[in-house]
Amino acid sequence: MAALLGKVVGGLLILGATSYAGWQVGGNYARRPAELRDLQTALAVLQTEVEYGATPLPEALRSAAAAAGPAVAPLFARTAERLAAGGGITPGDAMRSILDAGLEGAVLRPEDLEVMRALAGVLGASGREDQVRHLALARERLVALAARAAEERSRYEKLARYVGVLSGTALVLILL
Amino acid sequence: MLAPRVAALIQAAALHLPAPLEEIRLREDRPLHLVYSGGDSFVATCDGELTPDPSRAATATHDDLLRTFQLMAQGSVYAWEDEIRGGFLTLQGGHRVGLAGRAVTDGGRIKTLKHVSSLNIRIAREILGCATGLLPRLVGSGRLVSTLLISPPQAGKTTMLRDLVRQVSRGAPMAGLRGCKVGLVDERSEVAGCCAGVPQRDVGPRTDVLDACPKAEGLMLLIRSLSPAVVAVDEIGRPADAEAVMEALHAGVAVLATAHGHSLEDVARRPALAELIRAGAFGRAVILGRSRGPGTVEQVMDLPCYPGGGRVAG
Numbered sequence: 001m002a003a004l005l006g007k008v009v010g011g012l013l014i015l016g017a018t019s020y021a022g023w024q025v026g027g028n029y030a031r032r033p034a035e036l037r038d039l040q041t042a043l044a045v046l047q048t049e050v051e052y053g054a055t056p057l058p059e060a061l062r063s064a065a066a067a068a069g070p071a072v073a074p075l076f077a078r079t080a081e082r083l084a085a086g087g088g089i090t091p092g093d094a095m096r097s098i099l100d101a102g103l104e105g106a107v108l109r110p111e112d113l114e115v116m117r118a119l120a121g122v123l124g125a126s127g128r129e130d131q132v133r134h135l136a137l138a139r140e141r142l143v144a145l146a147a148r149a150a151e152e153r154s155r156y157e158k159l160a161r162y163v164g165v166l167s168g169t170a171l172v173l174i175l176l
Numbered sequence: 177m178l179a180p181r182v183a184a185l186i187q188a189a190a191l192h193l194p195a196p197l198e199e200i201r202l203r204e205d206r207p208l209h210l211v212y213s214g215g216d217s218f219v220a221t222c223d224g225e226l227t228p229d230p231s232r233a234a235t236a237t238h239d240d241l242l243r244t245f246q247l248m249a250q251g252s253v254y255a256w257e258d259e260i261r262g263g264f265l266t267l268q269g270g271h272r273v274g275l276a277g278r279a280v281t282d283g284g285r286i287k288t289l290k291h292v293s294s295l296n297i298r299i300a301r302e303i304l305g306c307a308t309g310l311l312p313r314l315v316g317s318g319r320l321v322s323t324l325l326i327s328p329p330q331a332g333k334t335t336m337l338r339d340l341v342r343q344v345s346r347g348a349p350m351a352g353l354r355g356c357k358v359g360l361v362d363e364r365s366e367v368a369g370c371c372a373g374v375p376q377r378d379v380g381p382r383t384d385v386l387d388a389c390p391k392a393e394g395l396m397l398l399i400r401s402l403s404p405a406v407v408a409v410d411e412i413g414r415p416a417d418a419e420a421v422m423e424a425l426h427a428g429v430a431v432l433a434t435a436h437g438h439s440l441e442d443v444a445r446r447p448a449l450a451e452l453i454r455a456g457a458f459g460r461a462v463i464l465g466r467s468r469g470p471g472t473v474e475q476v477m478d479l480p481c482y483p484g485g486g487r488v489a490g
Binding site: 050054055056057058060083088090091094123124125126127128130131 | 178179180183242243246247249250251252253254255257260287288290
């Protein structure tokens with residue numbers, strides 16, 4: 001009797017763990033398009049600040065951070081902080097150092113961050129027209145990445161969750 | 177404000193300078209160049225010694241220029257487009273940076289500069305009291321006579337104008353002048369060195385500064401809305417400037433102005449200024465030079481003055 005109870009509890013634990021893992025992986029597929037959209041929104045705000053406000057970067061970056069979601073906002077907020085601290089650092093250096101440290105809590109992939117890294121190299125370093133062009137280009141690249149991420153999501157989000165539940169079930173059946 | 181590498185070199189070199197630093201010049205792939213009163217020199221590669229030999233000097237790299245330019249623009253080059261188009265930036269503290277590089281033109285006019293390859297940092301010096309000797313000669317019947325300061329570049333024209341503005345605004349009992357309201361049009365942010373509209377230099381307690389404003393338009397605005405007794409303006413020369421100066425005189429406002437040149441004849445060759453002088457806009461012309469260092473008053477001339485505004489004719 002006790003042995004059976006142990007098996008049932010153990011089985012439930014295994015099932016719970018694999019389902020949770022599958023749920024997480026599926027969730028990442030769902031969050032990436034949202035985070036890419038947040039990045040786009042932040043860049044759109046940045047572009048407006050640059051184009052119409054000619055706002056200096058630290059302030060412009062802060063408005064971008066305010067408009068972005070919680071996962072990507074730190075990228076802009078911390079770049080602004082580092083810039084405001086001064087010490088001979090350019091906006092490119094500041095943003096790259098934040099990207100190198102990684103964005104905890106975000107599920108963005110290296111290729112997504114690569115877009116920001118490319119932008120960092122020219123950030124604030126040229127005239128208004130040029131900045132607007134670079135910002136628009138970065139957004140276009142993010143749109144393309146977001147489309148692909150959405151496609152992956154539709155394909156893999158549910159799949160990952162099913163795989164989690166089903167692999168757990170299979171494991172339990174084998175171990176029984 | 178400078179790229180860290182250049183800053184360290186210049187800091188070391190500053191200890192060896194024989195006279196106060198006037199300019200720091202960075203040119204891409206060429207030696208670091210320092211200009212001080214009475215001479216100039218390059219910065220040697222090791223421990224910042226000075227050398228007259230460019231081949232022994234440390235050069236400024238592309239990265240140095242790029243970094244310095246970005247730092248000066250506070251990381252936001254796009255926010256200073258108008259200034260860059262005009263070829264200069266004003267730093268905090270009123271120092272000015274001249275720029276050269278590749279001009280991007282649109283219909284024959286400079287749209288912006290890219291690949292900035294030369295930076296000339298002019299260290300602004302405030303010499304309080306440099307106009308003390310001059311001021312009494314510009315006063316007639318207790319009022320300031322309209323004056324044109326004439327000087328070649330680097331002879332202290334702007335410094336002199338700034339101190340005149342300060343003293344006129346504060347009042348100079350020694351010269352028999354009570355403090356009066358001064359309006360200053362500072363198109364190139366050179367006189368008051370404004371940062372976000374606030375003067376970084378002492379321009380006196382009764383002075384209103386219109387920063388970064390075109391001269392002619394600025395003069396009219398000041399006269400209409402701020403009721404100054406004296407208006408001051410740097411580097412006049414265009415017909416529109418002359419018209420605005422005449423307008424000021426008709427309104428009974430004394431004018432302090434400066435112009436590039438070595439002599440009154442030099443200045444009178446420019447049509448707009450010739451017209452002003454002929455009309456008697458200025459009661460005094462002051463020639464500045466460098467014969468005893470920058471800011472030397474070489475000559476003060478009385479000019480036949482326009483009788484309006486109750487000022488005494490020269």
